[in-house]
Amino acid sequence: MTLPMDFKLKSNTFNIIGRSESVRKVLEITQKAAATDSTVIVFGESGTGKELIARALHHNSPRxxxxxxxxxxGAIPADLLESELFGYEKGAFTGAMNSKVGRLELAHNGTIFLDEIGDMPGPLQVKLLRVLAEQEIDRIxxxxxIKIDVRVIxxxxxxxxxxxEEGKFxxxxxxxxxxIPVFMPPLRERKSDIPLLLKYFLDAFNKKRSKSIQGIDDRAVEILCNYQWPGNIRELANFVExxxxxxxxxxxxxxxxxxxxLTDVPKEVWDPPTLPEAEENPSEILRRSLKNSMFTGIPDEGINLKQVVEDFERELIMEALEKNxxxxxxxxxxxxxxxxTLVEKLKKLKITRD
Ligand SMILES: Nc1ncnc2c1ncn2[C@@H]1O[C@H](COP(=O)(O)OP(=O)(O)OP(=O)(O)O)[C@@H](O)[C@H]1O
Ligand SMILES: [Mg+2]
Structure with missing residues (x-):
């Protein structure tokens, strides 16, 4: 498996695909931040790869x-989140038959990844702030x-x-x-990465599902590049699978x-309008008409130009009359x-209906 760009991953299980400018920026920051203990916060829509970056940061760090x-x-109910994070001692509350080590303590010497931090209830935010400031926790x-040494992402x-601003955080x-903030770009803002990601996931799912699909044709790729990808890379991976x-x-x-x-991409992308035929050049029409007429070129003995032109004119006028x-x-x-003018020509050329 080839790694995109020169991002030196210690563990090649993290393949961060993308060559767009915005992804390059993210990888550059990730690489610099990985070498340190600094707190990192990753912003981005759902499915943009926030967890992937967090894991890459950890696996490339001294920890x-x-x-x-x-x-x-966001997924752990508010009342359980506190005991998950901080742990508790036996008998701390009804039902606490044994003590439990919290996740912050489990992350000692490693990294804690606080996903969906915006959903953390207010009172826990205060407790977390203390942990971050003092690097110690109190089990419930x-x-x-208890002293801990954790890196926070x-x-x-x-x-x-x-x-x-709204007082919610x-x-x-x-x-x-x-x-160190890291902003994960939504996929619709880095469309140039879409073909790369399609290829990457096609290979991955061919392998996983024992299939041998060769590729995606240009039309399909173009349509996918025009899709808005509300679920970002996760959605793309699901579609490919x-x-x-x-x-x-x-x-x-x-x-x-x-x-x-099919329903989200505008119809014009699926079915591009065929360009209106470029207006034909009158001399081209004449050349084609001449070719189709009885006139086969100037014979050796020459022609009577006036007569030939008149005959040709008669032919075209008759055709226009028949057509209409x-x-x-x-x-x-x-x-x-x-x-x-037409009436005059009809008279001159003695053209009548019969
Ligand atoms: N650049 C990338 N290259 C390859 N795979 C990626 C990339 N970005 C994301 N993925 C994959 O897309 C899926 C979603 O990524 P991830 O879970 O990191 O997103 P997220 O931002 O944490 O989403 P959510 O907010 O929904 O939790 C994962 O399977 C991940 O491996
Ligand atoms: Mg996530």
Missing amino acids: ADNPFVPVNC GGTKS AATNRNLEKDV REDLFYRLNV RMVVLSTNSVLSPKDLPEKV DWVKNKAAQTLSLNRT
Whole structure:
């Protein structure tokens, strides 16, 4: 598996795909931050790779051989989150039959990944702030503080600055976390990476699903580049897996694309309007008409130009009249003539309906 760019990953299980300018920036910061103990906060929409970056940071840091402990602050019910993070002593509350080591303690010497930090309830935000400031925790019901040494990486899909303004997130905690911010770009803002990601996931799912799909055709790639990707890279990975599993063709084409792409991408992209034929050059029409007429070129003995032109004129006028059921107005239009000019020519050339 080739690694994109010159990002030196210690563990090649983290493949961060992308060559766009915004991804290069993210990788540059990641690489610099990995070497330190600084707190990092990763911002980005759902599915943009926040967790992937957090893991890459840890696995390329001096703490790589120690635990990486993720905590999803949005998925754990608020009342359980405190005991998950801080742990408790036996008998701390009804039901606490044994003591439990919290995740912050488990992350000692390693990294704690506080995912969806924006969903952390207010009172816990205060407790976390203390941990970050003093690097020690109190288990619930405990009597003494425990020293810990953890590196903190947080992530959120929320606009934390706005949450601070609206009083939903503590300002002091925000500043404590916002040491090295990393902004994960949404996929729709780095469309140049889409073909690369499609290829990467196609290979991955071919392998995983024992299939041998050769590729995705240009039309399908173009359509996918015009999709808005609300679920970002996770959504792209899911689409590719679905297509790999369901398609019976060796090359994926627009008809293999998921229904959602069909409804969301404007019709013009699926079905580009054929360009209106460039207006034909009058001399080209004349040349073609001449070719189709009886005239086969100037014979050795020469021609009577006046006569040939007259014959040709008669032929074209007859055709225009036939085409328009002998309605002179319309025939004149077809020939770009005034009606009166056409009538004069009919007289001169002695053209009548019979
Ligand atoms: N640049 C990338 N290259 C390859 N795979 C990627 C990349 N970015 C994300 N992925 C993959 O996409 C999926 C979603 O990434 P991840 O879970 O890190 O996103 P997230 O931002 O944490 O999403 P959420 O907010 O929903 O938790 C994962 O399977 C991840 O491995
Ligand atoms: Mg995540």
